[in-house]
Amino acid sequence: MVQSGTMAEAAIDIPQPPSGDGPALRPPSTVMRLARLGSFHPTRISFVRTLVRRMARERWRFSAPIVELDDDGFGTIVYEIATPAGIVSFAAFSNYLAPDERTDRVIAEKWDAAFALVDGRVTRDDAARLRANAPLQEAGRFSARELVLSRANKSVRLFETMVEALAAGRQPDMADVVEVGYLMRTTAVYGNGKFGIADLDQVRHEGVFSLPYQAEMLTVYMARQLSFDLAEHIARRRNPNGAVPLDRRVKRALGVGNATGLGMAPFLVNHPQLLNAWIMARETALARVRAEGSVAPDRIARFCDLLDRAIGHAGQWNTDDTRQAERIAILRKELADLRDRLAGDAGFLPEVQPWDFLAAWAEARSLELSEMVNSLLTELYPELVDELENSTGADDREESLPAMTLRALKALIERNCDWAIARSYDGREARHFFWYRSAEKDEPRLGERFSEPGADKEQPLGIGFLVASLYAELCGLDGATLDQPVAAFLLGRPRWRGIVRRIQSLADCPYGEVRDNLLGQDCLAVDLLRCKLSIFGAGKFDPKSDRWTRITLFQGAPLLEGLDDPAADDWSFPYFPLTAARV
Amino acid sequence: MSDIAPTAGKAPEMRVSQNEIYRLCQRTLEGLGAPAGIDRDGAWSVAWLAARGLPGLLLLARDLERLDGSIGPLKVAPLGGRPAIDLAGQSALAAAGLILDYMRAVAAAATNRRTALLVARCRAPLFLLPMAVRASEPRGRFRFAWSSADGGTLSISVAAGMAAGTGIDGPAVLTDDRPVDVEIIHVADSTDPPESADSPVTGAIDEAAMTARLAETLALGIAVDPEIWARIGAVAARVLVPATAVSRERGAGGGDANA
Numbered sequence: 104m105v106q107s108g109t110m111a112e113a114a115i116d117i118p119q120p121p122s123g124d125g126p127a128l129r130p131p132s133t134v135m136r137l138a139r140l141g142s143f144h145p146t147r148i149s150f151v152r153t154l155v156r157r158m159a160r161e162r163w164r165f166s167a168p169i170v171e172l173d174d175d176g177f178g179t180i181v182y183e184i185a186t187p188a189g190i191v192s193f194a195a196f197s198n199y200l201a202p203d204e205r206t207d208r209v210i211a212e213k214w215d216a217a218f219a220l221v222d223g224r225v226t227r228d229d230a231a232r233l234r235a236n237a238p239l240q241e242a243g244r245f246s247a248r249e250l251v252l253s254r255a256n257k258s259v260r261l262f263e264t265m266v267e268a269l270a271a272g273r274q275p276d277m278a279d280v281v282e283v284g285y286l287m288r289t290t291a292v293y294g295n296g297k298f299g300i301a302d303l304d305q306v307r308h309e310g311v312f313s314l315p316y317q318a319e320m321l322t323v324y325m326a327r328q329l330s331f332d333l334a335e336h337i338a339r340r341r342n343p344n345g346a347v348p349l350d351r352r353v354k355r356a357l358g359v360g361n362a363t364g365l366g367m368a369p370f371l372v373n374h375p376q377l378l379n380a381w382i383m384a385r386e387t388a389l390a391r392v393r394a395e396g397s398v399a400p401d402r403i404a405r406f407c408d409l410l411d412r413a414i415g416h417a418g419q420w421n422t423d424d425t426r427q428a429e430r431i432a433i434l435r436k437e438l439a440d441l442r443d444r445l446a447g448d449a450g451f452l453p454e455v456q457p458w459d460f461l462a463a464w465a466e467a468r469s470l471e472l473s474e475m476v477n478s479l480l481t482e483l484y485p486e487l488v489d490e491l492e493n494s495t496g497a498d499d500r501e502e503s504l505p506a507m508t509l510r511a512l513k514a515l516i517e518r519n520c521d522w523a524i525a526r527s528y529d530g531r532e533a534r535h536f537f538w539y540r541s542a543e544k545d546e547p548r549l550g551e552r553f554s555e556p557g558a559d560k561e562q563p564l565g566i567g568f569l570v571a572s573l574y575a576e577l578c579g580l581d582g583a584t585l586d587q588p589v590a591a592f593l594l595g596r597p598r599w600r601g602i603v604r605r606i607q608s609l610a611d612c613p614y615g616e617v618r619d620n621l622l623g624q625d626c627l628a629v630d631l632l633r634c635k636l637s638i639f640g641a642g643k644f645d646p647k648s649d650r651w652t653r654i655t656l657f658q659g660a661p662l663l664e665g666l667d668d669p670a671a672d673d674w675s676f677p678y679f680p681l682t683a684a685r686v
Numbered sequence: 687m688s689d690i691a692p693t694a695g696k697a698p699e700m701r702v703s704q705n706e707i708y709r710l711c712q713r714t715l716e717g718l719g720a721p722a723g724i725d726r727d728g729a730w731s732v733a734w735l736a737a738r739g740l741p742g743l744l745l746l747a748r749d750l751e752r753l754d755g756s757i758g759p760l761k762v763a764p765l766g767g768r769p770a771i772d773l774a775g776q777s778a779l780a781a782a783g784l785i786l787d788y789m790r791a792v793a794a795a796a797t798n799r800r801t802a803l804l805v806a807r808c809r810a811p812l813f814l815l816p817m818a819v820r821a822s823e824p825r826g827r828f829r830f831a832w833s834s835a836d837g838g839t840l841s842i843s844v845a846a847g848m849a850a851g852t853g854i855d856g857p858a859v860l861t862d863d864r865p866v867d868v869e870i871i872h873v874a875d876s877t878d879p880p881e882s883a884d885s886p887v888t889g890a891i892d893e894a895a896m897t898a899r900l901a902e903t904l905a906l907g908i909a910v911d912p913e914i915w916a917r918i919g920a921v922a923a924r925v926l927v928p929a930t931a932v933s934r935e936r937g938a939g940g941g942d943a944n945a
Contacts, residue, residue, distance in 0.1 A: 247703065247907045296705025303705070305904040501726075505787035506794035540713075542926040550927070557927030563722040588791035594760045594771075594784055601723025 126394030128386045130613075132522065135382070137619040141630025142430075142470035143637035144478040147485065147675065148384055151640030151657055153492040154320045155674075159666040161187050167332075169230060172197065174340040176333045179234060181225045182325055188310040191250065191318075192225040193218060193325035194233050197333060205256055211290065212242070214254035216329065220322045222248045222301065222311075240291070241298060241544060249300040250312070251322040255287040255330075258360065262286050262334065265349075269338035272345045277681045280356050281419050284643055284655040286330035288360030292319045315377065315496050316639060323656050327359045328663055351662060356679040358658030361641065364651040368631040369538060369547045372564045375605065375615035380497040381638050382614035385481075388488040392480045393459040402483055403452065407445055409479050414438045415678030416642075417475075424646040434471040441465070441476075458483075475676070482675050501608040503600075505590030512589055512603065513577045515610060516570060522618040523570035534568065535624035537561040549628055549650060565622040569602045642676070700915065701907030707733040710915075710922050711746060717924035718750065720757045720780055727783035727817065734816035736908050739899035740890060741861050745810040747914045748863065749777040750921055752809070760784055762803075770804035775865045777810040782817040786828065786872070790821060793874040800873050807865040808832075814868065815842060815849060815891070823847040827876040832866040834859035842891055843880040850880040851891025860890060 133139070145152065157163075169181035182193040195218040204213045217237040221229070229248075236243030240254055257263075261275075261283040268275040294316075296302040312318040331354055338346040371378050417435050422428050444451045453460050458480050465476035481488050507515075516524060528534060537558045541548045552558045563569060576599075577585070584592075589607075593600050609615040620626060629646050636644070641654035659677025661668060712729035720728060728746075735742030757780040760771050773781055785805060792801040805811070811832050818828040822844050831841035831853075838854030853859075880893070890896075 244700075246701070247905055296703030299702055299706065299907055302703045302904060503783075503787055505791040539927040540925060541929045542923075543929045545713075545926060548927070548929070550930075551932070555930055555932055560925050560927050588795070590784070590787040590791035594762065594788055597724055597757075597759060597784060598721040599723075600721060600784065601726065604723055 126390035128383075128390050128613075131616075131618060134386060135614055135616060135618040137617055137621075137627065137630045139470055139474070140617065140634035141627060142474045143634050144475050145637050145640040145642055145675070146385055146388065146478045146481045147488055147672075148388060148481070148492045148495065149638055149640030150314075150316045150320045150495075151324075151660065152672070152675075153314065153489075153495075154317055154324065155660055155666070156489070156672055157317070159661070159671055163666070165328075165663050169225070169227065172333070172336055174337070175199070176337040176340075179230055180329060180332065181230055182328065183224065184321070184325075186311050190223055191311055191321070192221045192223065193322065193329075194221055194225050194230055194237065195326075195329045196234050196237050197329075198238055200256070205259070212240075214238070214240070214290070215257045216287065216326075216333075217252075217254040218322065218326060218329070219245070219249045219253075219300075220251040220318055220325070222250055240293075243298060245299040247299070247301045247305055250306050250318045251292060251294050252298060252300055253289055253292040253319075253322050253326065255289045255326055255359070257287055257330075258283055258285055262330075265334050266337045266341070269335060269349065270341040270346045272342070272347050274347070274350050274353055277353065277356070277679065280353055281679045281681065282421070283360075284356070284658050285327075285358050285360035286334055287326055288362060288653075289323060289326060290362050291366075292322060292361075294319050313496070314492065315381075320639065320656075323359050323361075324660070327357065327657050327660075330357070330359070351665070352679075354662055355659055355677075358655040358660065361636075361654050361656060362647075362651060363632050363636060363654065365547050365549055365628055365632075367635050368549075368628050369562065369564055371617060371631055371635055372566060372621065374497075374499050375609055376497040376499050376501075376612055378617075379609070379612035379615040381495055384491040384494050385638075386614065387494075388481045388491050389462070389477050391487040392484050393456065393462050395458055395484070396456060397454060398452075398457050403445075403457070405483055406479065407442070409482055409675065410438065410442055410445070412678045413475060413479060413676040414442060416676035419678060420643055422645040427644065427646050430469065430471050433469050434475065437465075437468050437472040438475070441472075478675065485672075501604045503589070503604045504607045505588060505593075507589050507607065508586055509577055509580060509589060509592055510585040512606065513574065513585065515606060516574050516577070519610065519613075520567075520570045520574070520606065520616075522616075523567035524574045526567060526571065526620060528568050528571055528620070528622075532624040533620060534565070534622045536622050536626060538564040538621070552622075563601060565620065566602075566605070566616060567618075567620045568622055570606065573599055573602050573606075700910050700912045702910055702915070703907060704733045704737045704903070707736050707743065707908065707910075710918060711743075713922035713925045714746070714750075714918050715753075715757075715780065717921045718753045718757060719755050720753075724757060724780050724783070728779045728813075730820075731779060731782065731813050731816040734819075735812065736910070737900050737903045738896040739903070740812065740815075740896075741857075742813075743910055743914050743918065744861060745777065745812060746779060747917050748861075749779065749810060750917065753777055753780065754921075762788070765804055765806055768802070768804050770806050772806040773808045773865070775807050775809055778805070778808050778813040778868075779810060781805075781808075782813045785870070786814070786817050786821045789828075789870060789872040790826065790874065793872050796874075799875050800871070802869065802871045805868040805870060808868050809863070809865050811866060811868045812860055814870070815844065818842075818844040819847055819849055825875050825877045827873040827878070827880075828870060830868050830870040832859070832868045834862040834866075835864055840891070845880045846877055848880050848893045849891055849896070850893060 164185040166183045168183050172178035177197050177199055180195045184191050195216055197216045200213055200215045219233055219237050265275045306312050306318055331349055335348050417438055420431055465473045534552055537550050537552045539548050539550055539557045539560050550557050589603055627649050629649050629652055632652050633644055636654050641656050643655045645653040659674040661671035665671055708729045711732040712725050715725035715728045732742035732746050762769055762771055789801050789803055793799050814830055827845040829843045833839045836858050838859045840854055840859045841852040843850050
């Protein structure tokens with residue numbers, strides 16, 4: 104029974120965003136714009152970097168208890184990875200793929216290789232079960248022992264050339280190696296319960312993978328090792344007496360390619376608390392570095408070294424995409440300009456807070472330069488930055504605040520969602536796109552509202568539009584109604600439940616929303632992809648349209664046999680000299 | 687094992703993950719016309735129950751036709767002198783989150799921090815449980831009860847994210863298809879554990895048993911009835927849009943280049 108008291112009395116304060124005594128973070132109005140997110144580069148807390156550091160720190164050990172490959176490299180390899188928290192296995196299955204069946208599209212049904220990351224040891228019976236299912240990928244069925252499922256195709260440009268060279272007793276042309284950057288290219292890496300594999304809670308429960316995407320990144324890292332082992336195996340079978348193994352320098356220059364389409368884009372919108380955690384960690388790292396008061400000369404020298412390597416990296420970053428090629432050209436010039444200033448002008452960096460000055464200087468130039476400089480700055484201070492990797496996880500559960508009054512909700516929108524309500528959604532260009540799920544493998548897609556069918560099944564990813572629509576309705580309510588709690592309002596208008604809860608849940612998540620109209624004609628979905636991929640640690644972004652991109656993961660990363668090297672972690676923006684590799 | 691009634695005595699034919707259940711049911715509810723947010727509530731509830739060996743999928747599958755196109759606003763109106771929401775035979779699946787949040791708001795404004803509400807003619811009241819568990823964290827208490835056709839009564843106490851059942855909680859009361867009246871009592875700000883059972887329960891709604899079943903389903907997957915899965919999946923498919931030549935030309939889903 105309702106007791107005395109009014110709902111208005113239960114009005115709660117608007118949640119306040121986090122504040123603290125730490126260094127100032129860049130405002131979300133600067134960071135969370137699509138164009139800037141689409142200019143992000145990897146940092147030292149990107150997931151590939153944190154994984155490699157962890158493997159080194161915990162002295163993970165790798166072995167291959169099952170190797171059953173024929174002369175062409177088709178068959179099974181199982182790698183065993185011993186971690187302090189237990190054993191996981193990477194079971195890989197290499198198959199013949201006819202040229203006309205080779206496609207990067209996610210709707211493909213056959214691949215050169217399929218693999219699964221498995222909790223515990225993989226017996227021959229396990230391997231047989233996985234061999235029957237892993238090559239089927241989405242059409243197979245898996246158990247909760249499987250943590251990640253993935254597949255890859257060989258690089259047509261490089262794999263066979265590489266094998267031929269090794270079989271002939273020589274190393275491949277380094278220019279080809281750097282140009283392509285990988286021997287195998289994944290087209291999907293599935294986790295979190297897809298197709299019957301382990302739920303995220305189980306993956307975390309097992310203890311090896313407590314941080315986001317560590318299992319997926321380990322899978323990709325092992326795919327890199329698989330690509331080396333396959334190439335060397337085939338070369339040895341072709342010429343048992345004359346073949347040579349891949350030079351370590353060549354291996355370092357090879358990562359794993361990836362073709363990423365729109366499937367990744369809605370993730371950032373559907374997991375705003377996770378996005379907030381990722382960006383918060385990144386921005387906190389940058390803020391800590393920028394707050395450094397005075398800087399020892401060796402730090403400046405270290406920055407110059409990193410800058411030189413980044414200049415080399417940018418020189419080896421090529422794409423056929425006109426827009427990205429222009430951005431890279433500008434980046435190269437700006438990097439050279441920065442190097443000249445640092446070398447030629449002793450007073451370029453102020454004595455007090457030089458990194459703050461440098462970041463601001465770069466921010467006044469291209470977004471590519473600005474974000475690359477930010478990434479470089481975080482490389483300088485592992486002691487300030489690395490622990491932030493532990494804050495990249497988030498419980499994505501949205502919580503409602505049912506007693507909040509509509510007046511408070513309205514004020515919350517005005518405070519946190521000004522980016523959404525200040526924009527006009529009138530006109531076709533403002534609602535040009537709609538997001539939907541394709542009947543082809545249930546994958547997210549972007550349709551053009553006024554020329555393609557399916558808008559009646561639109562996904563609610565136009566957050567700005569939804570917030571603005573809710574706000575307009577709140578503005579039409581009278582004063583007495585505004586004193587009602589949100590929960591009473593939602594009983595009669597359940598269509599707003601999702602967006603109301605989202606706004607409430609993100610009250611203290613300043614980096615939870617992409618502050619652009621994702622339905623607008625000017626929305627470049629590829630920017631969303633780059634944001635997430637950079638957080639993974641991808642580099643060499645090579646857009647193939649405004650909806651999909653090629654990237655490389657782990658290029659320059661230490662090898663299995665090099666993880667113990669104290670310098671192993673120093674592989675940001677890798678550059679590879681094109682001098683002939685040692686035979 | 688999930689879905690007590692349909693799979694009882696049968697070997698599990700198919701195992702799925704919690705995330706697969708969530709994804710399928712979210713799409714299904716969307717396909718039934720549930721607004722954004724309501725679809726997530728419902729999908730989360732089904733997965734929560736299934737992961738604890740309770741018949742979430744069965745209850746959803748059974749009410750697909752009733753839910754289709756009829757998930758809409760709710761209204762509080764006196765019934766027999768008590769505040770009530772009449773679901774008119776509808777499943778609690780789509781309504782539970784809205785109802786419990788409403789009660790939280792009312793209790794927060796009440797001087798004694800308590801409120802009571804009658805949910806009349808409610809099908810599948812078991813869907814109140816996941817939402818009550820969630821709404822009771824970190825502080826809050828719910829108690830609700832309903833009776834089955836065979837005279838059994840199940841009373842569920844939920845507090846601080848835990849649940850305890852009292853009375854009969856076997857298939858007859860968990861999967862009874864009749865609309866029932868459910869009296870819900872909510873106390874805000876309580877951090878006490880659920881009230882202990884004062885009469886034997888069959889074990890389905892028991893925190894320790896549910897936790898054990900959750901651990902098992904996480905490790906082994908959740909056994910589902912393929913027929914139920916297919917029925918729910920058929921509705922989920924409504925939300926999918928056939929690919930167009932334009933989308934393929936633009937390279938959605940990755941490209942065809944083989945380089």
